[in-house]
Amino acid sequence: MADVASTAHTLVEEKDTAPSTPGEKKESQVEQGVVEAVKDDEKTTDTYLHGRKLALVHSGLLMTTFLVALDQSIVATALPKLVSQFNALDQITWIVAAYFLTQAGLLLLYGRILQIVSSKYLFLFCIVMFEIGSLGATRHALAPLVDIASNISIGVGGGGGFTTVITIVAEIAQLSVRPILMASFGATFGIAGVCGPIIGGAFTDHVSWRWCFWINLPLGAFSAVVVAALLPLHPPLGSTAESQGQSLVKKWLNLDWVGAILSLGMVTTLVLPLEWGGVTRAWDDKVIIALLVTAGVLFIIFGVWEYFKGDNALLPMHLLLNRTQLAGGIFAFFFMGTHLSAIYHIPFYYQARGHSASRSGVDMIPYVIAMVVSNLGTGGIVRKLGRYWYFMFTGPIFAAVGSGLLYTINTTEAKKVIGYQILLGFGIGQTFQLPIMAVQAEYANRLDMISTASSLQIFFQLLGGVCGIAITGSIFNNQLSDGLSVYQGVIPTQILDAVKQSVTVVFSLPTEFQLPIIDVYVSALRTTFIFGVPAMGIALISAIFVRNWNLHERGKVSTERMETKEVKAN
Numbered sequence: 001m002a003d004v005a006s007t008a009h010t011l012v013e014e015k016d017t018a019p020s021t022p023g024e025k026k027e028s029q030v031e032q033g034v035v036e037a038v039k040d041d042e043k044t045t046d047t048y049l050h051g052r053k054l055a056l057v058h059s060g061l062l063m064t065t066f067l068v069a070l071d072q073s074i075v076a077t078a079l080p081k082l083v084s085q086f087n088a089l090d091q092i093t094w095i096v097a098a099y100f101l102t103q104a105g106l107l108l109l110y111g112r113i114l115q116i117v118s119s120k121y122l123f124l125f126c127i128v129m130f131e132i133g134s135l136g137a138t139r140h141a142l143a144p145l146v147d148i149a150s151n152i153s154i155g156v157g158g159g160g161g162f163t164t165v166i167t168i169v170a171e172i173a174q175l176s177v178r179p180i181l182m183a184s185f186g187a188t189f190g191i192a193g194v195c196g197p198i199i200g201g202a203f204t205d206h207v208s209w210r211w212c213f214w215i216n217l218p219l220g221a222f223s224a225v226v227v228a229a230l231l232p233l234h235p236p237l238g239s240t241a242e243s244q245g246q247s248l249v250k251k252w253l254n255l256d257w258v259g260a261i262l263s264l265g266m267v268t269t270l271v272l273p274l275e276w277g278g279v280t281r282a283w284d285d286k287v288i289i290a291l292l293v294t295a296g297v298l299f300i301i302f303g304v305w306e307y308f309k310g311d312n313a314l315l316p317m318h319l320l321l322n323r324t325q326l327a328g329g330i331f332a333f334f335f336m337g338t339h340l341s342a343i344y345h346i347p348f349y350y351q352a353r354g355h356s357a358s359r360s361g362v363d364m365i366p367y368v369i370a371m372v373v374s375n376l377g378t379g380g381i382v383r384k385l386g387r388y389w390y391f392m393f394t395g396p397i398f399a400a401v402g403s404g405l406l407y408t409i410n411t412t413e414a415k416k417v418i419g420y421q422i423l424l425g426f427g428i429g430q431t432f433q434l435p436i437m438a439v440q441a442e443y444a445n446r447l448d449m450i451s452t453a454s455s456l457q458i459f460f461q462l463l464g465g466v467c468g469i470a471i472t473g474s475i476f477n478n479q480l481s482d483g484l485s486v487y488q489g490v491i492p493t494q495i496l497d498a499v500k501q502s503v504t505v506v507f508s509l510p511t512e513f514q515l516p517i518i519d520v521y522v523s524a525l526r527t528t529f530i531f532g533v534p535a536m537g538i539a540l541i542s543a544i545f546v547r548n549w550n551l552h553e554r555g556k557v558s559t560e561r562m563e564t565k566e567v568k569a570n
Contacts, residue, residue, distance in 0.1 A: 049173065060222065061168060068162050070195065071158060072158075074212045102156050103155040103156075105159075110451075112451075113160075114455075116236060116252070118236060123168065123231075128224075130153070134216035163458055166458070169181050175441060175554055180383045183378060184376065190375070259313055262298055265298050266298040270292070270295040327544075331392065333463060335428065337468025338536055339428045341472040341473075342428075346367065370421070370422040386552035386555075387548065388437050388549075391430045391434060392546060396539045404529075406421070406532075439453040440454065468535070475527050475528055484499065484520060499521075
């Protein structure tokens with residue numbers, strides 16, 4: 001930069017002393033342009049935030065991450081009491097699904113919107129939608145449709161919230177600094193995932209279930225105020241002076257709305273049978289089969305449509321042809337499936353030992369601590385060395401070993417379970433931020449693709465979590481049914497059916513039946529943990545195809561692109 005500035009100043013001196021001829025006047029105009037460009041460049045040499053300002057903006061983004069993650073788990077303990085209070089048990093599936101479907105279905109669209117709208121504006125819009133939905137959710141007594149509409153609003157805000165956060169990080173922090181920031185987001189997700197049920201249970205039992213939604217309002221307000229006050233207004237990543245000069249209405253009309261509708265339909269018809277299958281409907285139920293077939297058909301139609309849309313597609317096909325993007329997506333899918341299935345089923349083991357739902361959440365703290373320490377430690381090392389690739393191998397190995405050891409547990413090995421879940425958490429913690437870091441390094445020279453590439457990885461994660469829970473949940477239910485069938489005719493059928501719904505029913509049985517039924521329950525749980533072994537094995541294999549970028553070197557490319565973009569925009 002200093003050499004360029006020196007050259008420019010030399011040009012100025014030569015211009016002042018040289019005679020003016022027609023040809024030289026033309027040259028002097030070019031020289032003047034160089035000088036003006038250098039002046040602009042000197043003003044925007046560093047387009048990133050640093051120090052206190054970066055820390056404050058990051059705190060606002062971190063609060064948003066906590067808000068979105070907390071909302072995914074805090075309602076779990078409140079929902080049964082909520083729907084019972086208003087006699088709306090038949091609405092429970094739709095109330096939950098409305099939130100998740102909008103969140104997952106709009107992820108890819110948000111990635112595209114971030115290419116035409118400032119991330120700051122979109123972030124604030126998402127917070128407002130999240131807050132409106134939360135406020136509506138506190139008034140559940142109005143009508144089931146209000147419940148569903150509120151959760152749709154929360155899903156719209158939550159789906160765009162985290163995607164926008166990732167894009168903002170790419171705008172305010174150098175690539176080499178992002179690992180530690182990304183690690184903090186992963187740690188926040190882990191903490192919120194365990195704290196959610198504990199906080200939700202405390203609110204429901206001692207205050208009111210409405211506080212599960214009221215709590216969102218001050219947290220969201222804090223995020224909005226910090227970002228509104230301190231985050232600079234950046235043009236969309238990778239935008240040019242030409243693209244910024246285009247009509248905003250035209251940009252919105254040019255979005256792939258057909259692809260967005262197909263994507264939402266595809267996600268809906270896939271997620272609903274995964275949530276219903278083996279729970280409210282049998283897997284061979286006509287509705288489940290019809291939905292899965294429809295999902296497959298929509299997937300094919302979506303793929304064909306996106307292919308013909310080319311670069312204007314909601315999901316440009318060249319992203320899926322990029323080995324880092326695709327392999328990183330597969331990695332994200334399976335690590336999130338392993339993570340969510342573990343935090344969903346491990347508490348059941350403790351409940352089978354007589355622990356309350358709230359205490360079983362506390363029992364998950366060793367897993368969370370291991371995950372947070374591993375996550376932040378990995379982020380710090382990657383920040384220092386600039387290499388993330390090696391942790392895409394060590395993480396799955398630890399997680400696979402932890403999952404395999406959990407498969408060996410029985411009803412008397414609580415201490416071993418703590419050790420095994422620490423091992424699993426240590427492995428999962430290493431993997432959280434890596435797929436997104438990989439694609440941001442991959443597209444360091446294509447800033448316009450960062451939002452779309454990042455949203456695709458988040459989409460893979462979200463889908464992996466749903467599929468992981470659905471697969472392991474189905475395994476558990478089938479194993480439990482097979483184990484309980486031995487007691488048909490010995491224990492009343494209605495009691496056996498109740499045991500399938502809640503392990504706490506076991507402790508109301510005659511003493512002679514309690515231990516055998518608990519053994520059946522734990523045996524069924526064990527089979528869910530084995531899922532993590534092949535899942536993390538596939539994640540490890542996929543990591544081979546992820547490019548091993550040096551973040552320090554790629555960060556220089558990204559910085560140069562940011563500076564060039566800012567100069568052109570000015």
